[in-house]
Amino acid sequence: MNTRAGTHPTPPDATGPAAPALVLADVTLEVGDGDGKIRALDGVSLEVATGEFVAVIGPSGAGKSSLLAVAGALAAPTSGHVEVLGQDLASLRRRGQGQLARFRRQHLGFVFQAGNLIPALTAADQLRLAHRLGRRRGEPRGSDPLPLLEAVGMDHRATHRPGQLSGGERQRVGIARALANAPGLLLVDEPTAALDRQRSHDIVALLAAQAREHGVAVVMVTHDHDILTHVDRVTEMVDGRLQPA
Ligand SMILES: Nc1ncnc2c1ncn2[C@@H]1O[C@H](COP(=O)(O)OP(=O)(O)OP(=O)(O)O)[C@@H](O)[C@H]1O
Structure with a gap:
């Protein structure tokens, strides 16, 4: 079953290794200013x-x-170099914030704690809006959100608004919305923070299936060590530095 709303932007190359979905090379990020400056990365x-x-x-x-x-x-x-799906973000940034925002909408998916859904929209409309905003040139206007809602087990709640959904259900809709434009890279922040053990496993299994079946690269930040069985690799961040866990 094809549960994706669009076409993958960088299909895996059957004849050779595909370019990495994400490359961070010697990246430093300083935040705050003056004496309060912190090296977050x-x-x-x-x-x-x-x-x-x-x-x-x-x-x-x-x-x-x-x-x-x-x-x-x-x-x-x-400082440092960031490349997403073969695109150097610094050169995109030089072409303007508009280019950067378009790239984000078209190629990246974000999943945050508690879904971050728009309160006034039904589950189906959350996906329709994301698709409309991230539509690539030449792509058809309309998109049927039901297959993606079905893929996350939420098609029966298509007409419900976030206030009518449980935490786990909102998170599922958030994931479906993040997938609405068939992103090559999915960035996920604490997806299980509001969920019980079983729902946490279900959500992370869903993310793993997207990676496995659709070639979506997934980077997930989590405090929840229970769910690490679903991932390919665990890396640990300490004081702004990465090390294998
Ligand atoms: N805009 C900002 N201004 C000042 N300091 C910041 C800013 N954003 C982040 N920081 C600091 O940078 C460091 C890294 O923050 P970050 O949110 O990336 O950590 P985290 O590992 O995600 O933490 P948590 O698990 O609590 O969410 C922290 O010391 C934080 O206080």
Whole structure:
């Protein structure tokens, strides 16, 4: 069953190794200013292959969300090189914030704690809006959100608004929405924070299936060590630096 709403932007090359979905090379990110300046990322290097599912663990304040922000083109690194799906983000940034935002909408998916859904929209409309905003040139206007909602087990709640859904259900809709434009890279921040053990496993199994079946690279920040059985690789962040866990 094809549960994707669009076409994968960088299909895995059957004849040779595909370019990594994410490359961070010696990335530093300084935040705050003056005496309060903090090095949130300190010489971070990471490569994530197409279809690979990587978890980033580490103590509070270690720099995990900063890593997602830099990988997701939401923050410009102070130094170092970031490449997403073969695209150098610094050169895209030089072409303007509009280019960067378009790239984000078209090629990246974000999943945050508790889904971050728009309160007034039904589950189906959350996906329709994401698709409309991230539509690539030449792509058809309309998109049927039901197959993706079905893939996350939420088609029976298509007409419900976030206030009518449980935490786990909202998270599922958030994942479906993040997949609405068939992203090559999915950035996920604490997806199980509001969920019980069984639902946490279900959500992370869903992410793993996206990686395996559709070649989506997934980088997931988590404090939840129970769910690490689903991922391909675990890396730990301590004081802004990455190390194998
Ligand atoms: N805008 C900012 N201004 C000042 N300091 C910041 C800013 N953003 C992050 N920091 C600091 O940078 C460091 C890394 O923060 P980050 O949010 O990336 O950590 P984290 O590992 O995601 O933490 P948590 O697990 O608590 O979410 C922390 O010391 C944080 O206080």
